[in-house]
Amino acid sequence: MPDKSVFSPQNIGVSILGGFAAAAIAAVVARGGLGGLLFAHLAPLPLAIVALGFGVVHGATAAIVATLLLSFLAHPAVGMGYALLLALPAWLAAYAASGAPRDRRDLIRSNVSSWACLAAAAALALAVILWLIVATFSYGSLDEALNPIRARAFLILDAMHRNKELPEAMNPTELSGQVARAVPAFLAGYALIIHIANLWLGAFIARASGLLARPWPDIAMDYRLPRAAAGVFASGLALSIFAGPSGAIGFVIVSTFGALLMLQGLAVVHVFVRGSKSSALVLSILYFMLGFLGWPIVPLAVLGGADTIFNYRDRKAAAPPQPQKPAESD
Structure with missing residues (x-):
């Protein structure tokens, strides 16, 4: 049975308690700080x-x-936001x-890790795009909808400008x-990274508990996006050159x-440094630069x-192994 959804009182109780735990975390998030x-x-x-x-x-x-509790x-708006940005993508x-x-039966039998990330990305992108469209029609323009964010950004940037923390040529009004x-x-984009990290962590915890039904994949080889994903990215680049909602959607x-x-690029790096003596150092430097420089x-x-x-x-895997140099004799 591909899905482990056995309807026992214990499993039903776990699902309900999981919803309470998810709602409790979201409630703490809503309080800020x-x-x-x-x-x-x-x-x-x-x-x-x-x-x-x-x-x-x-x-x-x-x-x-969790959605109903929130x-x-x-507030119903909090529940709707939670459903679209957290519950559905997760x-x-x-x-x-x-x-x-x-x-x-399983509809996905290969490249499971990439399809999982793609599902979360599609849900998040559609949720944010829906908000942009609704906000534009509700406020009359996207700029009006973003005014609260712009006002907060202006206060911060203006203070930085007055304290000489920004170059004189930068205008806080335009920059905000x-x-x-x-x-x-x-x-x-940041929410997607959080979702993917929590998916990995949740799977790791389930495997450590002996509850994970599927074998753990070799993620560096398994993560393969369809070519259409690159086409969607290129379409977003084309849209981003326009002003207004079209550019924001792009x-x-x-x-x-x-x-x-980017994750697929990381997978390529993992495969190419695999087995080398410096792999741990290279990957540590790369992840450090990703986290602190971007x-x-x-x-x-x-x-x-x-x-x-x-x-x-695939080319790396198909390439014949490099012959070892014989040790030089005295």
């Missing part, structure tokens, strides 16, 4: 653990319970990672507008699918996009 910011990074984790450890139906139950105890990712079980337009895309597509391609995202995304076409990892 440093604690809320830290907990925000773990918001999808209970749903991932329940879905991967006890079955995707129980994961869906936990997501629904809708009634906090469950779709876990569903794909479980093989997309349907009628006692650019920051406001970039915020939806940044949140979509940036959202670029941030989410660019993150996916700019390696661009070349890694380019490498990932090229890999969707040229299949560098």
